[in-house]
């Protein structure tokens with residue numbers, strides 16, 4: 001018997017098929033040739049049988065897969081508002097408009113329009129940040145990890161930086177304070193213990209080589225029980241008295257107090273500044289709700305040193321970041337508008353009755369063995385650890401599928417839907433499902449269960 005793999009069609013023969021040839025006319029020919037080769041390879045690996053859907057259909061599907069962008073939108077049905085793996089903060093509409101306005105052509109990124117000379121990108125969001133926070137000065141960098149690195153380099157390079165053992169944290173994505181410290185050229189001096197650090201620990205560690213007192217917000221975990229950390233204000237006071245700089249790695253950039261919505265325990269940016277720390281670092285795409293960015297606020301001297309540090313050039317923000325950040329910050333001039341229009345803040349402060357309505361609508365659309373139950377959403381992104389956000393979940397019975405199969409099918413739908421599993425059921429949290437996505441999610445569940 002001849003090996004069926006020998007009977008596989010040749011690349012040229014498939015390219016000559018009218019349907020395949022048509023693909024090469026409308027799309028990039030190189031991609032079609034690659035799809036033909038890969039389809040033949042797949043058939044060979046499959047024992048030499050032709051694709052069940054036919055050669056042309058298999059090739060067309062593969063061309064589509066190859067042509068699809070690797071980065072695309074997904075629907076977040078997890079209820080984790082700042083989902084790091086799903087791109088953290090969705091942007092507000094004005095931020096999106098700013099991206100288009102600036103990205104489509106040239107921009108005055110480093111150009112002083114009144115003088116017709118070279119300007120500085122560092123001036124762009126500076127005044128707005130100063131206006132909104134009361135800081136003396138501000139600089140925007142690529143992300144908060146970069147901002148902390150720059151601040152450590154600018155304020156502590158060649159000297160010692162003192163930090164509590166309770167704050168030697170790992171943030172995720174391998175951002176560890178001791179490692180960042182080593183790269184910045186500062187020497188780490190650990191004080192206190194994992195659970196308790198006192199002001200006298202900082203004072204006792206000060207030497208002529210001390211350059212910086214560092215406070216790191218315990219953003220993604222909680223220490224409970226017999227614990228003590230020194231408030232930023234006391235650290236700043238010691239720093240000023242002894243002529244040593246102070247830096248507060250705040251993590252999340254919460255600009256408005258969310259306590260009226262039951263979210264407490266996360267220091268706001270104005271509170272952090274009021275503590276008197278020389279510099280405060282935070283992300284643009286956590287609670288601030290803007291694009292990925294690292295923001296440093298503080299005294300004129302501290303921020304000037306950061307801006308002039310060579311590392312600041314290596315982690316500078318690009319024009320798209322600055323455009324989207326400025327448009328996001330502008331919304332904070334009217335805090336209520338910021339709360340309504342910045343998706344992260346809207347989702348975190350949404351009335352649970354409204355979430356329930358969306359859950360009911362989704363439940364109806366799913367139209368299967370499902371119910372609406374109380375549950376909890378998460379803030380995520382290393383913010384408000386342990387905060388409980390009441391929500392209403394649509395709980396879908398995956399039968400006859402398993403929960404794992406159903407969530408895998410939801411991930412494979414277009415656009416992909418990312419959901420959670422709890423007690424062998426698939427859980428959909430409408431807190432992070434936008435109102436205009438409810439019907440899409442319902443349809444995805446129906447076809448995943450049918451398919």
Ligand SMILES: *Cc1c(COP(=O)(O)O)cnc(C)c1O
Pocket residue numbers: 143144145146148171175216217218219220249250251252282283284293294381382
């Ligand atoms: C998230 C976080 C960072 C890193 O911020 P990125 O914007 O991800 O670079 C640094 N420090 C703390 C305390 C954080 O929570």
